Amino acid sequence: QVQLQESGPGLVKPSETLSLTCSVSGVSMRGYYWSWIRQPPGKGLEWIGYIHYSGTTKYNPSLKRRAAMSVDTSKNQFSLNFSSVTAADTAVYFCTRDFDPFDYWGQGTLVTVSS
């Protein structure tokens, strides 16, 4: 079955770059889009962006170009870099398959921004 697993540091300092990787198993990445979504503690969901297996990307304009995604189909992984983080970027970050709808989700990883 399709499984996604996020990995990366749980603590990032303000102004630094948050880097996360999503490992995909049970399906080839080819032919699909792959997304990142985040959820601040106790709050709602926010779409960050998606990347196609070919490398095409689309990001949420409200994030002011701080997000950058990449994909490595040979490793069945895709990644998120999120720059200039502040405490407001503290959230659980989820990776998902596809968009509209987001049909498979990873379990999520909590990233805390703090010095």
Added chain:
Amino acid sequence: QSVLTQPPSVSGAPGQRVTISCTGSSSNIGAGYDVHWYQQLPGTAPKLLIYGSTKRPSGVPDRFSGSKSGSSASLAITGLQAEDEADYYCQSYDSSLTSFVFGTGTKVTV
């Protein structure tokens, strides 16, 4: 702030029917974009519950149903069960924001 508005909470007794509304506008649901619903059990990732406004993925009980009319959509849960206690989110696309958007979320209490 979200462009899709949901009631913060709804509650019902076991076996009852509850509905959750998702109110949008002419740049999202009213423009004809699909509406999807997700269920988030406590401490877990969201799970796709309804897609394309009315369709259920394999494995989702038929107690869950979706509808859409104009700029709004609704999720209905019939035969409410204790295991349905969760947060529910609607989701669509907004052409003004050029972004996928989620509703404000509704906590269902049984």
